[in-house]
Amino acid sequence: MALARIARTNMRRRSGSAFGSYASVNDTFYGIAYTPLCPLQSNVYFKANDKFSHIPGIKEQNHLNFSMRGISGTPHYQHSSANTPRVAEVSETELEHEEPRYAGLEATKASEKPRVVVLGTGWAACRFLKGLDTEIYDVVCISPRNHMVFTPLLASTCVGTLEFRSVAEPVSQIQDALAKNPNSYFYLASCTGIDTDKHEIYCEVVNHGELPYEPYQFKVAYDKLVIASGAEPLTFGIKGVKEHGFFLREVNHAQEIRKRLLLNLMLSENPGISEEEKKRLLHCVFIGGGPTGVEFSGELSDFVMRDVHERYTHVKDYVHVTLIEANEILSSFDLSLRQYAMKHLTKSGVHLMRGVVKEVHPKKIVLSDGTDVPYGLLVWSTGVGPSEFVKALNFPKSPGGRIGVDEYLRVPSVEDVFALGDCAGFLEQTGRRVLPALAQVAEREGKYLVELFNKIGKQNGAKAFCSKDIPFGDPFVYRHLGSMASVGRYKALVDLRQSKDAKGVSLAGFVSWLIWRSAYLTRVVSWRNRFYVPMNWATTLVFGRDNTRIG
Ligand SMILES: Cc1cc2nc3c(=O)[nH]c(=O)nc-3n(C[C@H](O)[C@H](O)[C@H](O)COP(=O)(O)OP(=O)(O)OC[C@H]3O[C@@H](n4cnc5c(N)ncnc54)[C@H](O)[C@@H]3O)c2cc1C
Incomplete structure (x- = not known):
């Protein structure tokens, strides 16, 4: 028993130290008391393993090994509850004989560049990555997808107005150090936990059955951590939404929606399909009357009016689009724009319906007033909320449950986490309101933070625990530039008011549509997509939308 306890203690020490020297202040390393110091202030360095310590015999790694590597039991360890089965029972014999084996990036040495770890490849992360001075920093980006999605144009891909590739930007083209620099990497994985004392994050690979074992896990030590892991669609716990509805947040969601739409069009043409079944198959229902719902309905009605009428003439009269909203559509827009949108959508054949969804069945929705709405395609977009990962992190939260930050986008309760x-979202004590979940907020925050990082880096504050005494300068300030939404048939809404109750310019119609298109074209990240997007628009205008169903 005593032997086992010693083994366990040593193991923890070995695992914490071999992996990274940023152990907690009270940790010891080979008998030396460790107080984290900035490299220029100290000559105390720690033994470090190879850069990527993929230990031989890793095939034999199991949950148990991983859980024993200092992950469990650390007070500041923040682990996603959705991924907690790693804390496993372990026999003392195993403790005595098993060497800790794991893969990961250890803490940077004083002679190396500081490492920024970025979680996510969305708007915020990519804007940050784009501006990062890679002369100062090495960067490791971790995300379950290797590209950024240009979300404002995603709805256009569902009906073939744009190709899927036109809205995806590979992250290694946004920050080429990820592909080229020897100590910078992109890892296709999700972060599942953070140990803020050790300055380590824990990741799980999005496995495709190709790796030696599942789940494939690893650690990465950071000097600075940037969390930009986005949000998740809200379903309010309504039964059947996740099982039967589609979300529209990723390129693969748009692909699935397009496949279902084309499949239903073709299935409905088969002989022997009843009138009622045809109507159901070709009833496209969108839940949520925000900008995404309105833009999607507009795109769909364009597709129906032009392409379905030309290419699916046998069933064209059965196709219907319904937009269901519990309150008002486009509630954040100016009243005159809302009225314009409602009139325009109704004229385009979109049925606007007030209702609250009670439950979703495979072929019908039940509303709270008991109405049944049969559907063939259901798309759900009723806003976003914190992800399971964010919920499980033990950081102070902002109103609404997001990670609480101060005016410099720092997580103030811990060091080096942003x-x-x-x-x-801003913590309540900052006196600032939580900003809306918008690309323009995320992008502006990314720009602000990367400028701050480059500044800190130049003042020798980039290593772990080194930026405490560096003045951060001006806090982040957000100024809303306005909102836009297309409503189909070459019409759009442009609302340039700074807030819902402020006064300002608001336009609707063809000119707004031109503004909408030009504004988004200038925001497209790469020159490749700045070429693809107008080419796709021109092709659609001349030849119509592609209705090939592949896959
Ligand atoms: C269809 C649609 C249209 C939109 N249109 C507009 C618009 O016109 N204008 C506007 O301002 N906003 C718009 N938005 C909102 C805008 O897209 C979001 O506000 C924006 O994407 C937020 O950026 P983000 O970087 O915070 O998160 P996201 O862009 O969602 O990126 C999050 C990233 O984190 C990754 N990730 C998730 N979990 C983990 C984890 N555990 N570990 C590591 N990585 C993780 C994800 O894979 C993703 O790469 C739209 C959104 C949608 C869905």
Whole structure:
């Protein structure tokens, strides 16, 4: 028993130290008391392993090994509850004989560049990555997808107005150090936990059955951590939404929606399909009357009026689009724009319906007043809320449950951790309101934070625990530039008011549509997509939308 306890203690020490020297202040390393110091202030360095310590025999790694590597039991360890089965029972014999084996990036040495770890490849993360001075920093980006999605144009891909590739930007083209620099990497994985004492994060690979074992896990030590992991769609716990509805947040969601739409069009043409079944198959229902719902309905009605009428003439009269909203559509827009949108959508054949969804069945929705709404395609977009990952992090939260940050986008309760975009919100004590979940907020925060990082880096504050005494300068200030939404048939809304109750310019119609298109074209990140997007628009205008169903 005593032997086992010693083994366990040593193991923890070995695992914490071999992996990274940023152990907690009270930790010891080979008998030396460790107080974290900035490299220029200290000559105390720690033994470090190879850069990427993929230990031989890793095939034999199991949950148990991982859980024993200092992950569990650390007070500041923030682990996603959705991924907690790693804390496993372990026999003392195993403790005595098993060497800790794991893969990961250890803490940077004083002679190395500081490492920024970025979680996510969305608007916030990509704007940050784009501006990062890679002469100062090495960067490791971790995300379950290797590209950024240009979300404002995502609805256009569902019906073939744009190709899917036109709204996806590979992250290694946004920050080429990820592909080129020897100590910078992109890892296709999700972060599942953070140990803020050790300055380490824990990740799980999005496995495709190709790796030696599942789940494939690793650690990465950071000098600075940037959390930009976004938000998740809200479903309010309504039964059946996740099982039967589609969300529209990723390129693969748009692909699935397009496939279902085209499949239903083709299935409804088969002989023997009843009138009622045809109507159901071709009833496209969108839940949520925000900008995404309105833009999607507009795109769909364009597709129906032009392409379905030309290419699916047998069933064209059965196709219907319904937009269901519990309150008012486009509630954040100016009243005159809302009225314009309602009139325009109704004229385009979109049925606007007030209602609250009670439950979703495979072929019908039940509303709270008992109405049944049969559907063939259901798309759900009723806002976003904190992800399971964010919920499980033991950081102070902002109103609404996002990661709480101060006016410099720092997580103030811990050192060297920053959060931005949809996953972050100002703490109540800052006296600031939580900003809306918008690309323009995320992008502006990314720009602000990267400038701050480059400044800190130049003042020798980039290493872990080194930026405490550096003045951060001006806090982040957000100024809303306005909102836009297309409503189909070459019409759009442009609302340039700074807030819902402020006065300002608001336009609707063809000119607004031109503004909408030009504004988004200038925001498209790469020159490749700045070329693809107008080419796709021109192709659609001349030849119509592509209705090939592949896959
Ligand atoms: C269809 C649609 C249209 C929109 N249109 C507009 C618009 O016109 N104008 C506007 O201002 N806003 C718009 N938005 C909102 C805007 O897209 C979001 O506010 C924005 O994407 C937020 O950026 P973000 O970087 O915080 O998060 P996201 O862009 O959502 O990125 C989050 C990233 O984190 C990754 N991630 C998630 N979990 C983990 C984890 N555990 N570990 C590591 N990585 C993780 C994700 O894979 C993703 O790469 C739209 C959104 C949608 C869905």
